[in-house]
Amino acid sequence: AQSVTQLDSQVPVFEEAPVELRCNYSSSVSVYLFWYVQYPNQGLQLLLKYLSGSTLVKGINGFEAEFNKSQTSFHLRKPSVHISDTAEYFCAVTGIGSARQLTFGSGTQLTVLP
Amino acid sequence: DTGVSQNPRHKITKRGQNVTFRCDPISEHNRLYWYRQTLGQGPEFLTYFQNEAQLEKSRLLSDRFSAERPKGSFSTLEIQRTEQGDSAMYLCASSLGQGDSTEAFFGQGTRLTVV
Numbered sequence: 001a002q003s004v005t006q007l008d009s010q011v012p013v014f015e016e017a018p019v020e021l022r023c024n025y026s027s028s029v030s031v032y033l034f035w036y037v038q039y040p041n042q043g044l045q046l047l048l049k050y051l052s053g054s055t056l057v058k059g060i061n062g063f064e065a066e067f068n069k070s071q072t073s074f075h076l077r078k079p080s081v082h083i084s085d086t087a088e089y090f091c092a093v094t095g096i097g098s099a100r101q102l103t104f105g106s107g108t109q110l111t112v113l114p
Numbered sequence: 115d116t117g118v119s120q121n122p123r124h125k126i127t128k129r130g131q132n133v134t135f136r137c138d139p140i141s142e143h144n145r146l147y148w149y150r151q152t153l154g155q156g157p158e159f160l161t162y163f164q165n166e167a168q169l170e171k172s173r174l175l176s177d178r179f180s181a182e183r184p185k186g187s188f189s190t191l192e193i194q195r196t197e198q199g200d201s202a203m204y205l206c207a208s209s210l211g212q213g214d215s216t217e218a219f220f221g222q223g224t225r226l227t228v229v
Binding site for chain 1 (some may be wrong): 118120126131138147149155156157159162170205217218219220221222223225
């Protein structure tokens with residue numbers, strides 16, 4: 001079984017500032033890791049995923065994340081945020097070789113202030 | 115639009131009534147998932163289909179919940195004798211179960227309010 005902890009429930013940041021959203025996971029097996037974004041009353045959209053290879057993963061909208069196996073972390077970063085990045089962000093994990101159902105964290109609300 | 119489609123988008127029902135939601139996955143996707151998301155929480159896995167076979171059910175899926183995927187195409191999720199605690203967003207996702215590049219695509223969800 002897997003679990004995901006998103007350490008910050010809310011992150012306010014000013015426009016054009018950098019941001020980091022933290023995610024830690026636990027699992028008894030090797031995992032794939034994902035970040036999804038959810039806008040109000042919408043479904044989830046995939047930002048990026050880590051399957052294997054380079055631990056630095058680049059995604060859409062200028063986001064990137066780094067997989068750190070020793071710290072069991074997968075933090076999401078963006079060097080300069082925009083008002084349009086305001087949304088809920090979810091980190092998710094699935095066990096390799098499983099049916100790929102996702103275990104999600106509780107989410108981080110990113111609010112970009114003008 | 116060829117994404118995952120869910121209907122209805124919103125449903126308000128009285129406690130004790132039955133409700134049914136529909137999910138139309140991306141056409142070539144063989145895997146289909148249902149999740150439930152309550153306010154302020156991440157989605158929680160409910161059940162999973164590979165083609166028409168329901169292969170896994172979460173302990174969250176009580177006896178009042180039933181899901182089907184006839185012919186491995188669209189899926190329905192029925193909740194019988196709804197309770198206020200069933201109020202949530204119900205999300206459907208689909209994926210193509212091949213290799214390691216599997217990505218789950220989510221629909222916009224059905225928001226259920228039980229009054």
